[in-house]
Amino acid sequence: MNPLSRRGLLGATAAGTVAAAAAKAQAQSFGNPDLPPQGAINATNPQSIVDPGPQNPALASQFPSATSPPATDVGGMQMPWSSFNNAPRRIQNGGWARQVTQADFAISEEISGVDMRLTAGGIREMHWHLAAEWGYMSYGNCRVTVLDEQGRAYVSDVKEGDIWYFPSGLPHSLQGLGPSGCEFILCFDDGKASEFNTLLLTDWVAHTPPEILALNFGVPADAFSKIPLHNLWIFQGQLPGSLEAARAAATGAAGAPPYPFTFSLGSMKPVRQTKGGEVRIADSNNFNVSKTIAAAQVIVHPGGMRELHWHPNADEWQYWIKGKGRMGVFNTGPGAVTMDFNPGDIGYVKRSHGHYILNTGDTDLMFLEVFRSSYFADVSLSDWLTHTPPEMVAQTLNVDPAVIAKFPNNKPEIMPE
Ligand code: MN
Numbered sequence: 001m002n003p004l005s006r007r008g009l010l011g012a013t014a015a016g017t018v019a020a021a022a023a024k025a026q027a028q029s030f031g032n033p034d035l036p037p038q039g040a041i042n043a044t045n046p047q048s049i050v051d052p053g054p055q056n057p058a059l060a061s062q063f064p065s066a067t068s069p070p071a072t073d074v075g076g077m078q079m080p081w082s083s084f085n086n087a088p089r090r091i092q093n094g095g096w097a098r099q100v101t102q103a104d105f106a107i108s109e110e111i112s113g114v115d116m117r118l119t120a121g122g123i124r125e126m127h128w129h130l131a132a133e134w135g136y137m138s139y140g141n142c143r144v145t146v147l148d149e150q151g152r153a154y155v156s157d158v159k160e161g162d163i164w165y166f167p168s169g170l171p172h173s174l175q176g177l178g179p180s181g182c183e184f185i186l187c188f189d190d191g192k193a194s195e196f197n198t199l200l201l202t203d204w205v206a207h208t209p210p211e212i213l214a215l216n217f218g219v220p221a222d223a224f225s226k227i228p229l230h231n232l233w234i235f236q237g238q239l240p241g242s243l244e245a246a247r248a249a250a251t252g253a254a255g256a257p258p259y260p261f262t263f264s265l266g267s268m269k270p271v272r273q274t275k276g277g278e279v280r281i282a283d284s285n286n287f288n289v290s291k292t293i294a295a296a297q298v299i300v301h302p303g304g305m306r307e308l309h310w311h312p313n314a315d316e317w318q319y320w321i322k323g324k325g326r327m328g329v330f331n332t333g334p335g336a337v338t339m340d341f342n343p344g345d346i347g348y349v350k351r352s353h354g355h356y357i358l359n360t361g362d363t364d365l366m367f368l369e370v371f372r373s374s375y376f377a378d379v380s381l382s383d384w385l386t387h388t389p390p391e392m393v394a395q396t397l398n399v400d401p402a403v404i405a406k407f408p409n410n411k412p413e414i415m416p417e
């Protein structure tokens with residue numbers, strides 16, 4: 001238990017020589033403002049805490065904050081946790097994908113997520129779709145191709161930590177490269193969008209009369225006698241040649257697009273770095289094409305915390321990459337829920353709901369914050385409280401102005417500063 005948490009302070013109080021009644025009174029006024037008091041700290045009958053019914057200890061052990069919520073949790077909040085770890089995988093020769101859409105995760109209205117693996121040479125079939133697509137490479141190497149509406153071809157290779165953005169409707173393909181293919185996350189800017197419902201090249205060609213294909217492409221109809229009659233979606237292909245050769249072959253008279261459709265998020269200089277961690281941000285300010293998705297890659301060192309904050313412009317969809325952590329979310333009501341996350345998990349916070357993320361492990365925690373917006377924006381609680389007249393804050397919270405003067409006043413993003 002973090003010794004600085006209120007629960008920790010309460011626990012220490014209860015474990016000391018202070019009378020139980022006094023501890024209870026303090027719990028009600030300090031650690032648990034709502035009646036009746038909640039949390040294990042307030043359960044004087046130990047039988048209140050045990051779980052005698054059916055259990056799955058392996059699963060329960062992953063969720064200490066759900067099993068024993070802080071006494072400050074209250075109300076009924078929507079589930080902020082989901083995961084790719086137990087999402088069914090659609091496996092084909094060449095790779096697989098699994099997804100978590102709003103159909104599976106009710107709160108995720110603005111973003112749906114896909115986790116995809118392509119072997120070396122494995123191809124995600126040429127396709128397009130209604131939603132815009134944002135990708136993050138979590139492993140290996142991949143070649144992406146996309147054509148814009150002015151006929152300008154883009155071909156690029158991406159590595160771990162790189163991202164791409166394909167605007168709504170633009171056709172694209174993905175292929176795993178050597179030595180061992182790739183894995184990546186896709187975010188669609190629509191919680192209902194599905195990876196298994198995209199417009200596939202093979203489907204269209206197979207469902208167009210051969211004489212129409214002949215007229216369209218200016219070749220004899222029998223040129224299409226061997227086309228696949230069923231779509232491929234993911235299939236094993238041959239490793240492609242050099243990037244230079246691929247670019248030269250794809251680029252026509254229209255030339256290359258003015259802005260790249262890929263960006264190196266993981267290897268850019270942090271926009272904020274403190275003792276507690278690092279933040280990297282890619283939105284339309286530095287990744288020009290990304291008009292509907294903004295994202296931050298956050299690293300929180302052991303003992304550090306992504307500070308209490310909220311986002312005024314969009315819901316936050318999270319992908320947890322490394323390490324482990326705990327998120328607390330606050331809403332009007334009041335409502336407060338605390339949940340634990342591990343690699344491969346997905347978090348979701350509604351627009352303007354307050355939240356923090358604590359590194360609960362002994363290694364660096366890394367996660368993504370993804371927003372359906374052209375720009376990243378957040379409001380820091382400590383920034384607000386230090387840039388409001390101190391008398392206002394002091395009277396509201398009944399905290400001495402001298403204490404408020406010690407709060408961070410330069411929006412640390414990750415604590416400690
Ligand atoms: Mn796509």
Ligand code: MN
Pocket residue numbers: 309310311316355369378
């Ligand atoms: Mn956030």
